[in-house]
Amino acid sequence: MIQALANWILSFDIxxxxxxxxxxxxSLFVVSALIFAFVAVNAIVLVYFERKVSAFMQVRLGPMRVGKFGSLQTVADALKLLQKEDIIPRSADKILFLIGPWVILVASVVTFAAIPFSDTLLAANMNIGLFYVVSISSIVVLGIVMAGWASNNKWSLYGAMRSAAQIISYEIPVGITLIAVVAVVGSLNLQVIVQAQGGVGNLFHWIPLPLPNWFIFHNPFLFLAAFIYLIGATAEINRTPFDIPESESELVAGFMTEYSGLRWALFxxxxxxxxxxxxxLVSIVFLGGWQSPFADYAGAQIGFLVITLVAVMWTLYVKAKAQRLSIYPVGISLVITLAAWLFPGFAVWLASPGLFWMLMKVASIIFLLMWFRWTFPRxxxxxxxYVSWKVILPISLVNLMGVAVWMWLTGEIQF
Amino acid sequence: MSYFSNITNAVGTLIAGMKVTMGYFVRPREHVTLQYPDEVWPIPTRNIGVGELDAYNTIRSKLTVNIDDCIGCKACERACPVNCIHIDTYKAGPDDDLGITSNGTKKKLLTASFIIDMSECMFCDLCTPPCPEKCITMTPDYQFISNDNLKTDVTPEQRWRDKNLLIYQFSKVSETERQRLKVEAETAARAKAEMMAVKKAAAAKAAEEKAAAAKVAEEKAARAAAEAVAVSKTIQENTKNNTSETLAETNTETVLVSEHGTSAEETTPATDTVTDIPLESISSAVTPEAPSELTADTEVVESPVDHEASTTKESDNG
Known part of the structure; x- marks a missing residue:
């Protein structure tokens, strides 16, 4: 993408x-700025999304006062954080305290360089993309330990130590589940991994249920691996139910206790x-990335018809149990189905791969993470x-063996 | 085997929990949040008040006064246990017609100032029953954010923060008119006092003259009596026993009186020193600011007063 942008710039005579x-x-500068802008805007949108999701799950309304339905609340919060005083504790290790948040931010932003947003929107097409993402994202723990140690505060240090132990523990099952996928594809290039998941086939190759050729439906072991990866990754990013590094009830705010203003916003x-x-990563590795779930426009039409029927039946089932239910899922799927049947161009667009499907999958996974966060106890x-070393690690190891055996039995790879 | 049953149990309970949260997520219209300034909780309709009027059948909250019906009798001011009502009335002149109340009573007093300090009110409802015209009532307005009187450009937030904004002036008499009435009343009172002083001085002079005349007369009488005693002494030499008895009686009486006097002197100064001195110091700290704040109802910030009072208290304790 950088070379393409450079070529586009050079195509002008001036x-x-x-x-x-x-x-x-x-063009490198422009792409970096775009990625950082994506990360910043993404955080503002996701904080609003998270507050609304948590509110609805707790029978509340969430932010409602700033803007329509509180939609400008996070913008106001961000502006407030920018204006706040940046306090440095007197007994803190000043240099480490100041650069800790930046290390964390850089480590988490730089990983987006290797993420393919679509078949063309990709900053750097590396042949070791998956390895790069996993390794760079684990630098975050370095920044967390820096911040926790430099704060000279017992809560911060506890949080940093817990975070280090947790991330190091969960790196192993996460890496092993990703190796299972790499064993199927035979490449670490994220773009190659996505391209290997195009089209529609049978579930697990032999159950006659037409589903997209995503790796989550490739074989039963990879189906399990997707969930193991999701659990391990949730722990790696310190989200509830694995948020012991910043558990509010025990450590005030964990490693960010002493931070304020802009640096706190960076966390x-x-x-x-x-x-x-x-x-x-979940979308790319297990859910087909920017690939569409439908093979062609007829598939999109039939697929959305099936989705609508399932939504209607579910609603009727819930109504029969005398429970109330929002009609929005049925309404939205009905509208999309009608549009797909009435306008073939829309159905073709739905069946074509692109940024839309990537973002849809990412939004679904983020919603799943929020659903986890507001349901499970810490x-x-x-x-x-215990969960890391005695449950997830053995299962992921057995899973890797299972994938290898499956590949050998189905003859997809020869030894 | 408990290892696997443990895992399946964990997965099953997690899915059950996720079902519950999703069940609430898909029904966002069922929420418990009250969007307070836009939506308010319904006011209870049960009868809490003690009166017979319909206005009592609500919660006891903000006081209001129908000033057109007020006759300035100050019954509510006397009934208030916390002294949060302050009324100033002036007698109407012979030509002034102040109108009649809705009950038909002729108003004889001009209510120049009718202040209710809602920051001190304790909502006891004791001021409403004594009112002969039923013009002071409790309203169900518990929010104190209506801009109906005193200050029309006050936002609810300002009213919550500033205590002075909770002081309500109900009288329709303008500030300049109130000042004029006050000055008039003061000058009238001064003139009256001067007249009284002149009268008093004259009376005192007359009394003095009278007393001097009486003294002269007394001295004359005493002298005459002494002469008479001197004359009679020689006559009553023989009856000595009687006079000695009367002298003894008078002596015992004087001793008793002196005993009472000393005991009273011992007890009362002690109580004074215990109670009065700290009270005086506190009131001296409060009084210079308080009247201006109440009568002029300007934006006087009274926090320094509180501060001074608290510091004096602390110093007394220390």
Whole structure:
């Protein structure tokens, strides 16, 4: 994408004299700014989304006063945070305290360089993209330990130590589940991984249920691996139910106790950047990335018809149990189905791969993470370690073996 | 085997929990949030008040006064246990017609100032029953944000923060008119006092003259009596026993009186020193600011007064 932008800049007669290195640097700057803008706007949108989701799940309304339905609340919060005083404790390690949040932010923003938003929207097409993302995102723990140590506060230090232990523990099952996918594709390039999931086929290759060729439907072991990855990744980004590094009831705010103003906002920014990154990785590795779930426009029409029928039946079932239900899911799916049947162009657009499907999948995964957060109680420290080392790690190892055996039995790879 | 049953149990309970939260998520219209300034909780309709009027059949909250019906009798001011009602009345002149109340009573007093300090009111409802015209009533307005009187450009937030904004002036008499009435009353009172002083001085002079005349007369009488005693002494030499008895009686009486006097002197100064001194110091700190705040109802911030009072208290304790 950077080279393409540079070529586009050089295609103008006036700018052709810049030469390739300058144009390349300029486009590099533009792409970096775009990625950072995406991360910043994403955090503002997700905080609002999170507050609304949590409110609805707790029979509340959430922010309602600033803007229509409180939609400008997070913008106001961000502006407030920018104006607040940046307090540095007197006995803090000043240099580490100041650069800790920036290390975390840089580590979580830089990973987006390798994320394919669509078949063309990709900052750097690396052949080790998956490895790059996993390794760079674990630098976050370094910033957390820096922040926790430099604060010279017992809550901060406890939070940082817990976070380090937790991230290091959960890196292993996460890495092993990703290796299972790499074993199927045979490449670490994220773009190749996405391209391998196009089209529609049978569930697990032999159950006659037409589903997209995503890796989550590739074989039963990868189906399990997707959920193991989701659990491990939730722990890696310190989200509830694995939020012991910043558990409010025990450690005031964990490693960010002593931070205020802009630096505190950076922690928030990187937290949501990490959540988005996890959602992107799940979508790319298990849910087909920017691939459409439908093979062609007829598939889109029939698929949305099936979705509408399922929504209607579910609503009727809930109504039969004398429970109240919003009619929005049925209404939205009905509208899309009618549009797909009436306008074939819309159905073609639905069946074509692109940014829309990528963002849809990412939004769904982020909603799932929020659903986790506002449902599950927090794990204790020892329970956290138990889940990591005694449950998820053995299952992921067995899973890796299972994937290998499956590939050998179905003849997809030969030894 | 408990290892696997543990895992399946965990997954099952997690899914059950997720079902519950999703069940609430898909019904966002069923919420418990009250959007307070836009929506308010319904006021209870049950009868809490003690009166016979319909206005009593609500919660006891903000006081209101129908000033057209007020006859300035100050019954409510006397009934108030916390002294949050302050009324100033002036006698109407012979030519002034102040009108009649809705009950038909002729108003004889001009209510120049009718202040209710709602920041001190304790909502006891004791001021409403004594009112002969039923013009002071409790309203169900518990929010204190209506801009109906005193200050029309006050926002609810300002009213919550500033205590002075809770002081309500109900009288329709303008501020300049009130000042004029006050000055008039003061000058009248001064003239009256001067007249009284002149009268008093004259009376005192007359009394003095009278007393001097009486003294002269007394001295004359005493002298005459002494002469008479001197004359009679020689006559009543023989009856000595009687006079000695009467002298003894008078002596015992004087001793008793002196005993009472000393005991009273011992007890009363002690109580004075215990109670009066701190009270005086506090009231001296409060009084210079308080009257201006209440009568002129300007934006006097009274926090320094409180501060001074608290500091004096602390110093007394220390």
């Amino acid at each position: 700018l052709a004299g810049l030469g390739n290195p300058i144009a390349w640097g300029l 928030f920014l990187s937290e949501y950047a990490n959540a988005t990154l996890v959602a992107f 794990l204790r420290v020892d329970q956290l370690m």
